[in-house]
Structures are given as C-alpha cells and as structure tokens.
Amino acid sequence: MQNFTFHNPTEILFGKGMIAEIAGRVPADAPVLLVYGGGSIKRNGVYDQVRIALKHHRVIEFPGIEPNPLYETCLKAVAIVQAKQVHFILAVGGGSVIDAAKFIAAAAVFDGNNPWEILRTTGGCVKAALPVGTVLTLPATGTEANGNSVISRQATQEKLHFTSAHSFPVFSVLDPTTTFTLPKKYIRNGIVDAFAHTMEQYMTCPAGAPLQDRLAESILHTLVEVGPVTLAKRRHYDARASFMWSATLALNTLISCGVPQDWATHMIGHELTAFYGLDHAETLAIIMPGVWRYKLAAKQKKLEQYGRRVWGVRTAAAAIAKTESFFHNLGMPTRLGDYKINAVEAAEKVRARFIARGVAFGEHADIDGNAAAAIIRSRA
Numbered sequence: 001m002q003n004f005t006f007h008n009p010t011e012i013l014f015g016k017g018m019i020a021e022i023a024g025r026v027p028a029d030a031p032v033l034l035v036y037g038g039g040s041i042k043r044n045g046v047y048d049q050v051r052i053a054l055k056h057h058r059v060i061e062f063p064g065i066e067p068n069p070l071y072e073t074c075l076k077a078v079a080i081v082q083a084k085q086v087h088f089i090l091a092v093g094g095g096s097v098i099d100a101a102k103f104i105a106a107a108a109v110f111d112g113n114n115p116w117e118i119l120r121t122t123g124g125c126v127k128a129a130l131p132v133g134t135v136l137t138l139p140a141t142g143t144e145a146n147g148n149s150v151i152s153r154q155a156t157q158e159k160l161h162f163t164s165a166h167s168f169p170v171f172s173v174l175d176p177t178t179t180f181t182l183p184k185k186y187i188r189n190g191i192v193d194a195f196a197h198t199m200e201q202y203m204t205c206p207a208g209a210p211l212q213d214r215l216a217e218s219i220l221h222t223l224v225e226v227g228p229v230t231l232a233k234r235r236h237y238d239a240r241a242s243f244m245w246s247a248t249l250a251l252n253t254l255i256s257c258g259v260p261q262d263w264a265t266h267m268i269g270h271e272l273t274a275f276y277g278l279d280h281a282e283t284l285a286i287i288m289p290g291v292w293r294y295k296l297a298a299k300q301k302k303l304e305q306y307g308r309r310v311w312g313v314r315t316a317a318a319a320i321a322k323t324e325s326f327f328h329n330l331g332m333p334t335r336l337g338d339y340k341i342n343a344v345e346a347a348e349k350v351r352a353r354f355i356a357r358g359v360a361f362g363e364h365a366d367i368d369g370n371a372a373a374a375i376i377r378s379r380a
Contacts, residue, residue: 001209001257008252010145013172019049019135019175022090023056025171026133030087031058035077035101037065044181046137050092057321060084068273068280071116074107078115079182080228081108081130088131093167094138094186095193097227098281102149102167105130119151120122123162134172138246140196140281144172144252145324152274161276165176174248176240185232187243188330189281191227194247195220195326196284203292203302204260204363209380213305216255220310222246227330264361265291268372271350276341285332289320291367298364336379343380347373 013021026032032054041047064079078211081104091101106129107115117125136144143149147167151160179187200288202216224245230239249255268291269283278286292299300316307319324334336343354360354369361367367375 001207001212002260003316004257006167006175006253006257008145008168008254010169010252011172012145012248013171014174015241016175016177019046019311020053022050022133022135022171022173023053026054026057026090027088028057029059031084033081033084033086033089033102033104034059034061035065035089035091035093035097035104036061036063037067037097039063040181040344041092041137044137044178046135046178050090050135054090059084059325065097066161067096068150068152068159069096069103071103071119072155073150074100074105075115076105077104078107086130088133090133090135092135092137094136095141095143097132098132098136098143098169099141099149101134102129102143102147103131103151103171104147104162106162106167107166116153119153119162121159121162122160123147123167124165124284126162126164129164129166131170132167134169135178136172136174136244137178138186138190138364139174139179139218139247139251140186140193142194144169144174145248145252149249150270150280153365154358157274159270161270167197171246176237176244178246179240184233184331187231187234189279190247190332191223191243192281192285192327192332193230194243195223195248196281196288197247198223198255200262200265201259201289203299204262204302205298206305207259209257209259212255212257212259215249217306217309219246219250219255220306224310224326227326231330239307260363262291262363264367264372264375267361268350268367271345271353272376273342275346275349276339278339278341279294281330282339282375285327285334286336286379287375288380289324289334290364292320292380294315294371294375295362295367301342308334309372336376343377350376
C-alpha cells in the first residue's frame with residue numbers, strides 16, 4: 001500500500017427534508033450567490049425549499065449554468081461575486097452546477113491576471129477559494145464531496161479539470177427525493193459515471209490494499225444491484241438512496257487512499273466531449289473497455305479479480321464483456337459509431353491535442369497521444 005493523506009472536510013446532510021438544514025450553515029451576515037442550471041429545480045420544488053431555508057439571507061441568483069459548464073459563463077458569475085462582495089456560494093443542481101461553483105469560488109479570489117491558469121495548472125495555483133455549499137439533485141460525479149472541478153472553454157474547444165484542497169464543499173445536502181423527476185437518461189449517465197469513477201481508482205494493478213479493493217467492489221456491486229431498479233422505479237426511495245450514496249463514495253477520495261489511479265478514460269473522454277458534445281458518461285462507456293483491452297497485460301490480474309468478485313466469471317475478457325453488457329442493459333451505447341462519430345477523425349484530434357500538451361495518463365503514465373488514438377480507433 002502506498003503512503004497517503006486522507007482528509008475530507010465536507011459535511012454530508014443525507015435524507016428527506018435535509019435541505020432545511022442549510023439555514024444554519026450558510027453565513028447569515030454575507031451575500032450568498034445561488035448558482036443553478038436551466039430551471040429544473042423550480043419545477044421539482046427544490047428551489048422553493050432552498051429559498052425558504054434562506055429566507056433570512058441576502059441571496060443573489062445566478063441561473064443558466066450549462067451541462068459541461070462554460071468558462072465564459074463562470075467568468076460572468078465571478079464579476080457578480082466581486083461586485084456584490086459575495087462571501088458564500090450555494091450550488092443547487094448536479095455535477096455541472098457544483099463544478100462551476102467551485103471554479104467561481106476559486107477564480108473570485110484568484111491572485112493573477114488570467115483565471116484560466118487555474119485549469120491550465122490543474123489547480124496548482126489555487127491558494128484560496130470562497131466557501132461553497134451544495135444541494136445535489138443529480139448523483140453522478142461525486143463532486144459534492146471532493147475538491148475536483150471540470151470546466152469547458154467554448155472559444156478553444158477545451159475541457160480541463162482542476163483539483164484543490166480549498167475546493168471541497170463545506171457541506172452537501174443529499175436528498176434522494178430530489179432525483180425522482182429526473183429523466184431516465186440522467187440516471188443512466190449517473191450510474192455509469194459512478195461506476196467509471198470507481199474503476200479509475202480500482203482497475204489498475206495490485207497494490208497490497210485489500211480493504212480499498214473491497215470498498216471499491218462493494219460500490220460496484222451496489223451499482224449493479226440498484227442501477228436497474230432505480231431506472232425502472234423512479235420513486236423507489238431505497239434504490240435511489242443507495243445509488244446516490246454510492247456515487248458520492250465513488251469519488252470522495254476514500255477508495256483512492258494508498259492505491260495507484262488511472263484516469264486515462266476520463267482524460268480521453270473529456271476531449272470527446274469537447275470536440276463532439278457527448279455527455280461525459282457516454283464517453284466513459286465508450287472509452288473504458290478500450291483502455292482495458294489496450295492495457296490488458298498490465299491490468300489482467302485486477303480484471304480477473306474484478307470478474308470473479310463482481311460478476312462470477314474467471315477471465316479478463318469475460319469481465320470486460322460483462323461490463324459492456326451491463327452498460328447496454330442500462331441503455332448506454334459503447335461505440336463511437338452509435339453516435340455517428342468517425343473514430344479515425346476523433347483519434348487524430350485527440351492524438352494531436354495530447355501531443356501538443358505533452359501529457360500522458362494511466363497508472364504507469366504511458367497512455368500518450370498515440371496510445372489514446374489507438375484506443376479511440378478500437379471503439380469505432
């Protein structure tokens with residue numbers, strides 16, 4: 001097991017009616033920026049619950065955060081934060097809204113001329129951030145309990161991430177009932193997203209960390225068990241609760257302690273989203289089996305372990321096939337051709353971008369532009 005430091009400062013408020021608890025956790029004496037997306041929170045009643053909880057606070061609203069939040073939109077919010085002397089940001093929505101809030105919080109106090117440096121340096125230049133609280137309405141990314149954020153820049157067709165200890169939310173409300181009205185596609189995406197997050201920290205190479213392996217496998221087992229149920233029965237509280245908590249635990253930094261991590265699937269996937277507009281989870285379902293097959297020799301032992309423990313199969317090939325079948329059963333395609341994307345063209349675009357940046361990913365840092373291109377071509 002590798003050395004590690006674990007510190008997660010986010011307070012989780014889980015269950016029915018817990019939105020009311022934010023009243024005593026948001027500073028009463030400072031303006032609050034309420035960040036949300038396209039307005040679904042007004043249709044499902046979450047907005048009203050939040051405004052009632054904040055009835056004694058001064059609230060400035062900033063709606064319109066996009067799926068795959070845009071850098072350009074976030075900068076507009078930063079200008080409001082600075083002009084109105086906002087001291088707290090409350091994000092109400094899914095991963096995109098929360099990621100945007102984290103970037104806004106860091107950019108608002110950034111000691112530099114160009115906030116894009118926050119993303120270009122993957123958070124290395126972040127020295128402080130405004131406090132952020134969240135009300136999660138779409139389980140998927142785990143951003144409600146970590147310091148990560150992913151932002152897209154429309155002008156350059158880039159999608160970059162940053163991570164900072166300053167960006168962990170102060171608190172996050174997880175009420176499964178807020179997910180009851182979500183479209184099935186969003187739930188499908190969330191299940192695949194949580195599954196892939198778990199895999200990026202688990203499907204690497206043996207590291208003498210049996211507890212972390214078992215924790216990861218328990219999340220995978222739970223997603224396999226409750227995923228189809230929560231898709232079929234949108235008001236099944238227990239299934240939604242288990243799914244929601246699984247998505248949080250998949251990326252709250254716990255299962256990554258002391259083990260190597262991959263993240264090549266995510267980095268390749270981000271580029272596919274940037275170039276073609278696919279949902280994040282859609283790119284993960286396409287690329288992850290390709291990464292495993294490309295790195296079969298290095299990942300074989302863990303693939304076989306995963307196959308035995310999660311699916312009851314014996315070979316790495318069978319484990320990969322079971323995973324793709326699970327995605328298909330959720331209604332998730334796993335090939336670029338399903339979206340009418342030319343794999344050869346996509347491979348060259350991503351290859352050129354990785355080479356220009358001089359980056360390589362994977363637990364052995366050996367998935368460079370050429371490797372990424374080979375993986376993409378295999379997913380035609």
